[in-house]
Amino acid sequence: MPETKQPIIQIRNVSKRFGKVTAVDNISLDILAGEFFVLLGPSGCGKTTLLRMIAGFEMPTEGQIIIDGQDMSLVPPNKRPVNMVFQSYAVFPHMNVTDNVGYGLRIAGVGKGEIRDRVAEALELVKLGGFEDRMPDQMSGGQRQRVALARSLVMRPKVLLLDEPLSALDAKLRAQMQFELSDLQDKVGITFVTVTHDQDEALSMASRVAVINKGEVAQLAGPSDLYEYPANRFVADFVGSVNIFEGKLTLDEPDKAAVDCPGLGKIYLNHGVTGPHGADVWVALRPEKIYLHVPGAGKAIRAAAQDAPDGHNLARGTIKGMSYLGDITLYEIQLEGGQVIRVSRPNLSRHDQEDFTWDDKVSMHWRADSPVVLLS
Amino acid sequence: MALFRSAPIAPLEYTRKLWMRGWVGLTMLFLYAPLLVLMVFSFNDSKRNVVWKGFTLKYYEKALNNDSLVEALVNSLTIAFLATIISLVIGALAAVMLWRFRFPFKGLVEGTMSLPIIVPEICLGVAFLIFFAKVEWPTDLMWPLNLSAITIAHITFCFPFVAMVVRARLASFNKEEEEAAKDLGATEWQAFRDVLLPHIQPGLVAGALLAFTLSLDDFVITFFTSGPDTITFPVKVYSMVRFSVTPEVNAASTLLILLTVILTFIALKVQGVKGITETH
Numbered sequence: 168m169p170e171t172k173q174p175i176i177q178i179r180n181v182s183k184r185f186g187k188v189t190a191v192d193n194i195s196l197d198i199l200a201g202e203f204f205v206l207l208g209p210s211g212c213g214k215t216t217l218l219r220m221i222a223g224f225e226m227p228t229e230g231q232i233i234i235d236g237q238d239m240s241l242v243p244p245n246k247r248p249v250n251m252v253f254q255s256y257a258v259f260p261h262m263n264v265t266d267n268v269g270y271g272l273r274i275a276g277v278g279k280g281e282i283r284d285r286v287a288e289a290l291e292l293v294k295l296g297g298f299e300d301r302m303p304d305q306m307s308g309g310q311r312q313r314v315a316l317a318r319s320l321v322m323r324p325k326v327l328l329l330d331e332p333l334s335a336l337d338a339k340l341r342a343q344m345q346f347e348l349s350d351l352q353d354k355v356g357i358t359f360v361t362v363t364h365d366q367d368e369a370l371s372m373a374s375r376v377a378v379i380n381k382g383e384v385a386q387l388a389g390p391s392d393l394y395e396y397p398a399n400r401f402v403a404d405f406v407g408s409v410n411i412f413e414g415k416l417t418l419d420e421p422d423k424a425a426v427d428c429p430g431l432g433k434i435y436l437n438h439g440v441t442g443p444h445g446a447d448v449w450v451a452l453r454p455e456k457i458y459l460h461v462p463g464a465g466k467a468i469r470a471a472a473q474d475a476p477d478g479h480n481l482a483r484g485t486i487k488g489m490s491y492l493g494d495i496t497l498y499e500i501q502l503e504g505g506q507v508i509r510v511s512r513p514n515l516s517r518h519d520q521e522d523f524t525w526d527d528k529v530s531m532h533w534r535a536d537s538p539v540v541l542l543s
Numbered sequence: 544m545a546l547f548r549s550a551p552i553a554p555l556e557y558t559r560k561l562w563m564r565g566w567v568g569l570t571m572l573f574l575y576a577p578l579l580v581l582m583v584f585s586f587n588d589s590k591r592n593v594v595w596k597g598f599t600l601k602y603y604e605k606a607l608n609n610d611s612l613v614e615a616l617v618n619s620l621t622i623a624f625l626a627t628i629i630s631l632v633i634g635a636l637a638a639v640m641l642w643r644f645r646f647p648f649k650g651l652v653e654g655t656m657s658l659p660i661i662v663p664e665i666c667l668g669v670a671f672l673i674f675f676a677k678v679e680w681p682t683d684l685m686w687p688l689n690l691s692a693i694t695i696a697h698i699t700f701c702f703p704f705v706a707m708v709v710r711a712r713l714a715s716f717n718k719e720e721e722e723a724a725k726d727l728g729a730t731e732w733q734a735f736r737d738v739l740l741p742h743i744q745p746g747l748v749a750g751a752l753l754a755f756t757l758s759l760d761d762f763v764i765t766f767f768t769s770g771p772d773t774i775t776f777p778v779k780v781y782s783m784v785r786f787s788v789t790p791e792v793n794a795a796s797t798l799l800i801l802l803t804v805i806l807t808f809i810a811l812k813v814q815g816v817k818g819i820t821e822t823h
Binding site: 222223224243244245250251253254255257258259260261270271274275315318319322 | 717719720722723724725726727728729730733737738741742
């Protein structure tokens with residue numbers, strides 16, 4: 168949790184154009200001191216360009232980047248109070264671990280004794296004690312990343328920038344590093360700004376996430392808000408898996424709303440959406456928020472869906488595909504209207520995945536607080 | 544018994560196949576027999592290089608006492624040393640420029656730079672002869688300034704090789720390393736010195752070796768740019784051979800081979816074979 172709510176980085180109407188290509192299009196956002204901020208987006212969305220502008224490797228075409236109260240838009244990278252961990256780690260191959268980590272301090276002219284102490288402290292922090300004399304080619308990718316981390320942290324930057332920090336690690340190590348990075352950030356209290364295209368990474372580590380699409384901020388929110396209250400179709404689709412149906416808003420009052428979806432049926436929500444009546448809207452429904460029932464369980468379904476008026480939040484279809492993933496099973500169900508909806512079901516007992524199989528007729532229901540109505 | 548029974552030869556174990564070994568032997572013979580003959584006959588106690596008459600070292604003595612031959616050797620080494628140093632600087636800078644920057648007519652610059660490698664040596668030689676005559680390059684300077692014309696000519700065909708080798712090495716450089724150095728506070732120059740230079744160092748050693756040997760044994764271009772006071776070793780040997788092929792020539796050549804082998808050996812020791820041969 169951020170202790171102070173002061174913005175450490177202020178990005179003001181920043182645009183970056185490479186020739187005719189606009190990589191970053193008029194982005195404004197504040198990054199608060201002490202938070203773990205994640206820039207999330209598909210490749211080529213401009214998130215890395217934005218990070219490189221904060222680091223000083225690119226200059227904004229328009230706008231200002233203010234770091235700790237000072238306009239840094241045109242200041243070269245070696246004069247900025249930020250440090251970066253590169254995607255390739257960029258550990259200097261001809262220097263051992265100690266020389267790598269101490270490089271920035273040597274350049275800054277720090278005394279030998281202090282360098283030794285601070286390097287030892289940084290290596291301890293990233294759990295690389297005992298690796299002082301190793302050369303980078305004698306280390307694994309994960310260890311090299313720790314060297315890169317220590318090399319940046321030893322400079323005691325105001326902000327630490329991380330470019331796709333986990334993309335080169337294997338799945339197990341990645342999960343472990345996610346926790347370690349969060350832990351490390353807690354310990355040192357430095358603001359972390361991370362770029363990633365991996366939503367799991369963003370959701371698990373971030374205090375706030377900016378989803379970037381085509382050079383613009385699609386949504387800026389905390390991880391759970393991003394997942395449960397996406398602001399538009401792009402965010403709903405990019406963060407997690409989702410079913411999206413087009414429909415018309417037929418009812419919109421402060422405590423309830425209804426959408427008529429030709430593909431899915433009548434949708435009822437137990438809260439208002441403040442959209443224009445009769446407007447074209449989209450309904451987003453997460454696969455795990457849909458309950459599956461065997462046919463003929465009509466009474467049970469009606470009982471389960473009682474938070475909605477009769478005939479709402481129900482659907483019927485045929486299972487056309489399934490994939491068993493161990494902890495859950497994913498079903499692709501063709502609705503009576505012809506469209507396909509994805510449903511996931513936790514395997515709470517060892518035989519749960521045997522309840523349904525291909526070509527089974529099934530019924531579905533969902534709760535009135537599950538669908539999200541999107542206006543764009 | 545079982546200890547000496549050899550395992551059957553696997554399909555890809557070419558080095559254990561007899562015909563392969565024979566083939567490699569023949570290749571070696573083809574490549575090195577002439578050199579071997581040259582070296583052996585430098586110890587031949589005969590005025591003519593045809594029949595073996597017995598062992599002697601007198602031609603080495605003779606060669607080392609031949610003032611004009613020693614002078615030519617000193618000239619050659621001086622030229623090679625100067626040409627290598629200057630080619631190294633120009634070549635490395637050219638390579639870094641072509642790798643780092645984008646500018647108009649870059650392709651043209653790149654092509655023109657490697658022209659001295661492609662153009663036949665004889666054309667370069669004639670061109671230099673005409674050029675130095677036209678600009679009336681002073682020829683009566685004191686040593687080593689009188690070697691300037693040859694040195695300039697040698698730099699012309701040496702530095703593109705250095706540039707080529709260094710560029711190949713630069714291709715494997717991770718630009719993020721340089722950015723990391725700057726990110727940690729290094730200036731442009733510090734990043735170059737601490738990160739880029741160590742990376743291209745094997746290329747520099749290999750390029751220097753190449754430039755030195757190219758310069759040392761160049762005959763054609765040197766022949767056209769040398770004057771009566773600036774005979775180099777290859778030109779001197781050529782003039783001796785024209786007179787007669789005596790074991791003295793063999794002895795001098797053997798010394799030159801020994802010199803280049805020792806230099807290469809030192810360079811490889813300093814750098815490590817791996818550093819020079821591997822591209823990444």
